[in-house]
Amino acid sequence: MKNKKLNSLMASPYILWSIAFIIIPLIMVFYYGLTDKDGAFTLENITAITAPEHIKALSIALLLSLISTVICLLLAYPLAMILANMKGNQDKLIVLIFILPMWMNFLLRTLAWQTLLEKSGVINQVLEFLHLPALEIINTPYAIILGMVYNFLPFMILPIYNVLCKIDPNVINAAKDLGANNFMTFIKITLPLSIPGIISGITMVFVPALTTFIISNLLGGSKILLIGNVIEQEFLQANNWHLGSGLSMVLMIFIVISMIVTAIFDKDGEGSAL
Amino acid sequence: MKKIVKKILIVMLVSVLSMTILSACSSSGGENGVVYVYNWGEYIDPETIEMFEEETGIEVVYDEYETNEIMYPKVEAGAVSYDLVCPSDYMIQKMIDNDLLQEINWANIPNASNIGEQYYVQSEEFDPGNKYAVPYCWGTVGILYNKTMVDEPIDSWTVLWDEKYENNILMQDSVRDAFMVALKVNGHSMNSMDEAELQAAKELLIEQKPLVQAYVVDQVRDKMIGGEAAIGVIYSGEAIYTQRENPDLEYVIPKEGTNVWIDSWCILKDAQNVENAEKFIDFMCRPDIALMNFEYITYSTPNDAARELIEDDDIRNSTIAFPDLSQYENLETFSYLGEEGDELYNNLWKEIKSE
Numbered sequence: 001m002k003n004k005k006l007n008s009l010m011a012s013p014y015i016l017w018s019i020a021f022i023i024i025p026l027i028m029v030f031y032y033g034l035t036d037k038d039g040a041f042t043l044e045n046i047t048a049i050t051a052p053e054h055i056k057a058l059s060i061a062l063l064l065s066l067i068s069t070v071i072c073l074l075l076a077y078p079l080a081m082i083l084a085n086m087k088g089n090q091d092k093l094i095v096l097i098f099i100l101p102m103w104m105n106f107l108l109r110t111l112a113w114q115t116l117l118e119k120s121g122v123i124n125q126v127l128e129f130l131h132l133p134a135l136e137i138i139n140t141p142y143a144i145i146l147g148m149v150y151n152f153l154p155f156m157i158l159p160i161y162n163v164l165c166k167i168d169p170n171v172i173n174a175a176k177d178l179g180a181n182n183f184m185t186f187i188k189i190t191l192p193l194s195i196p197g198i199i200s201g202i203t204m205v206f207v208p209a210l211t212t213f214i215i216s217n218l219l220g221g222s223k224i225l226l227i228g229n230v231i232e233q234e235f236l237q238a239n240n241w242h243l244g245s246g247l248s249m250v251l252m253i254f255i256v257i258s259m260i261v262t263a264i265f266d267k268d269g270e271g272s273a274l
Numbered sequence: 275m276k277k278i279v280k281k282i283l284i285v286m287l288v289s290v291l292s293m294t295i296l297s298a299c300s301s302s303g304g305e306n307g308v309v310y311v312y313n314w315g316e317y318i319d320p321e322t323i324e325m326f327e328e329e330t331g332i333e334v335v336y337d338e339y340e341t342n343e344i345m346y347p348k349v350e351a352g353a354v355s356y357d358l359v360c361p362s363d364y365m366i367q368k369m370i371d372n373d374l375l376q377e378i379n380w381a382n383i384p385n386a387s388n389i390g391e392q393y394y395v396q397s398e399e400f401d402p403g404n405k406y407a408v409p410y411c412w413g414t415v416g417i418l419y420n421k422t423m424v425d426e427p428i429d430s431w432t433v434l435w436d437e438k439y440e441n442n443i444l445m446q447d448s449v450r451d452a453f454m455v456a457l458k459v460n461g462h463s464m465n466s467m468d469e470a471e472l473q474a475a476k477e478l479l480i481e482q483k484p485l486v487q488a489y490v491v492d493q494v495r496d497k498m499i500g501g502e503a504a505i506g507v508i509y510s511g512e513a514i515y516t517q518r519e520n521p522d523l524e525y526v527i528p529k530e531g532t533n534v535w536i537d538s539w540c541i542l543k544d545a546q547n548v549e550n551a552e553k554f555i556d557f558m559c560r561p562d563i564a565l566m567n568f569e570y571i572t573y574s575t576p577n578d579a580a581r582e583l584i585e586d587d588d589i590r591n592s593t594i595a596f597p598d599l600s601q602y603e604n605l606e607t608f609s610y611l612g613e614e615g616d617e618l619y620n621n622l623w624k625e626i627k628s629e
Binding site for chain 1: 489
């Protein structure tokens with residue numbers, strides 16, 4: 001009994017926090033999304049997603065975030081395996097190296113990439129010095145993908161690494177005792193056991209990549225309009241909070257889908273426990 | 275309706291916040307109270323604020339915004355009760371239309387007489403009768419180009435459509451400025467509401483898109499200084515600064531005409547500290563203070579008395595900072611086109627951007 005009281009007391013800051021910064025903002029988004037300028041109910045802001053320019057922005061955003069997620073997964077999985085197999089405290093150090101850049105502001109890191117990739121930027125100056133052809137990806141979709149992969153890679157590595165660490169080495173030894181080679185062990189044992197981590201990694205990369213607008217602004221030269229940019233513009237330039245909220249609600253559908261997928265595969269919350 | 279709901283939501287949010295946060299920052303202000311100022315980013319010499327606080331004993335609470343469009347909803351919602359804002363021409367007109375400003379009591383701002391007559395005349399375009407706005411900065415929009423990277427002297431917007439400069443052009447990433455360029459190229463008014471004229475401008479901007487390196491706002495300055503691009507659309511106030519950093523850069527007002535803009539101090543209708551706001555404006559209009567600000571931000575000052583104090587002849591007679599506007603044709607100032615106009619422009623802009 002006493003314990004229960006203590007629990008609810010401990011939870012109260014979090015409840016207040018979520019009311020102030022999750023529930024009320026969500027109510028506001030839904031209110032604006034479902035009304036027009038005069039405050040009357042309408043679904044127009046949501047059906048507006050079918051306008052050609054919005055469909056296009058959404059499909060480019062989906063495409064770029066999918067590509068980035070796949071690249072992140074391909075890069076992160078082998079690395080997570082290497083880390084998980086390291087002895088002693090070596091892995092902790094390498095994980096730290098991957099987390100370290102996250103201590104710096106996300107905006108600054110993206111701006112740094114702009115300086116690196118620019119026509120007369122650092123990378124091109126080095127290439128020029130070596131008489132190699134210049135790298136011309138700034139202000140193209142490739143630069144946006146690079147920015148997404150760079151910024152979100154740690155979110156893929158950590159959950160997978162976490163899950164891999166928790167796999168009991170005896171399970172793998174048993175597989176080998178029973179005659180499975182390394183490849184078979186990986187396919188039949190390691191991979192299935194690491195799926196919760198993979199799924200939560202995919203969510204943690206895909207969702208922010210899908211909704212980003214800063215990366216496409218800074219590295220895409222504002223030439224490539226993602227759905228995040230459309231929403232940003234509706235709020236900041238067009239001052240049309242209704243349309244912006246309506247489009248955000250459409251985006252939420254994708255986020256909810258990925259949350260459901262995570263919940264199904266990651267029942268124990270293993271992957272998300274960083 | 276919209277306003278009421280917005281207020282209710284804000285009150286809810288504020289009350290929840292105040293439950294969680296023990297208000298530790300109740301500022302009582304300086305000995306003579308406080309004034310809440312909301313100005314453009316990097317648009318004042320910070321030292322002048324300190325001087326004002328020292329001289330008057332009024333504490334200045336100073337916030338910054340990046341665009342008129344970001345400023346407007348915040349002021350409209352009244353979430354923070356600012357006393358003083360510094361919007362541009364068309365935004366002032368919109369704020370007057372929506373009853374957000376209060377009339378200036380000119381008797382309390384004696385230094386306003388330092389501002390040249392011609393700027394008040396120009397202000398009449400958006401503030402008839404000079405009731406609400408005290409000019410603070412003004413300028414033009416033009417082309418900044420790198421002399422070492424172009425072959426011919428540049429005097430026309432059409433250079434922004436020259437395929438020679440593919441991937442070497444920086445456009446403004448803001449609706450009205452981008453459309454201004456295209457409308458001027460076609461010889462139309464930049465305040466056009468004509469469907470056909472706007473469609474033509476849209477087509478022109480879509481045609482230009484493959485040549486554009488990037489759509490940027492403040493970054494035009496740094497990218498031009500760094501030699502990233504040959505040509506950029508820029509505000510005249512940035513031109514002097516960029517030239518100081520990179521002497522290869524040259525600024526020109528295109529022959530098809532351009533936007534002449536004025537940013538002005540306005541007192542908000544709901545201002546709590548009107549007297550202090552008046553003192554602040556008056557202080558900003560003092561010649562020595564206006565000069566300090568001009569030298570710091572390099573945007574042209576409408577303050578004639580301050581211009582007289584500029585020691586460097588080249589700057590005082592600079593055709594960039596103080597162009598003789600009578601030499602140019604088709605100069606215009608943006609006017610507010612109503613909600614309908616805003617929406618029309620924004621939708622067309624979205625079509626261009628998603629192309």
